[in-house]
Amino acid sequence: MKITIIAVGKIKEKYLTMGIAEFVKRLTPYCRLSIIEVDEERMPEHPSDAEKAKVLLKEGERILKYVKDSSYLIILDVIGKQASSEELAEKISDLGVSGKSDITFIIGGAFGLSPELLKVANERLSFSKMTFTHQMIRLLLVEQIYRAFKINRGEPYHL
Secondary structure, three states: OEEEEEEEEOOHHHHHHHHHHHHHHHHHOOOOEEEEEOOOOOOOOOOOHHHHHHHHHEEEEHHOOOOOOOOEEEEEEEEEEEEOOHHHHHHHHHHHHHHOEEEEEEEEEOOOOOHHHHHHHEEEEEOOOOOOHHHHOOOOOOOOEEEEEHHOOOOOOOO
């Protein structure tokens, strides 16, 4: 299975970089995981709604360049459907069984995702009603993907 994470912005905190690298390494036996970072658009201190919309459009265009038509597209969205670890594991397993062996997760920037991305997504996934930084979500996502593979294989999960 091939899993791609497309994320806006770079990870700035060393502890997050180290955590992400650890789970990417742990995922090696289970899937081919790649992480693509697209540039975050510069934003004024107090942006207007029009400026926010322009940022979302530009970031969305950058993201869409990397989305393959054949990939099942899951965007992380605060108003998306919440799922347990077991439900995410089942989704990944079901996609693989149905021939969808290419999954792309998208993590937006500070203001979310463009309407164009929301339209083409196969699914919207929310990690919580709480708000997390997009850098933290990247760590949480790779950990949950790892956990999903462990669940699907019936392997114990201990950190």
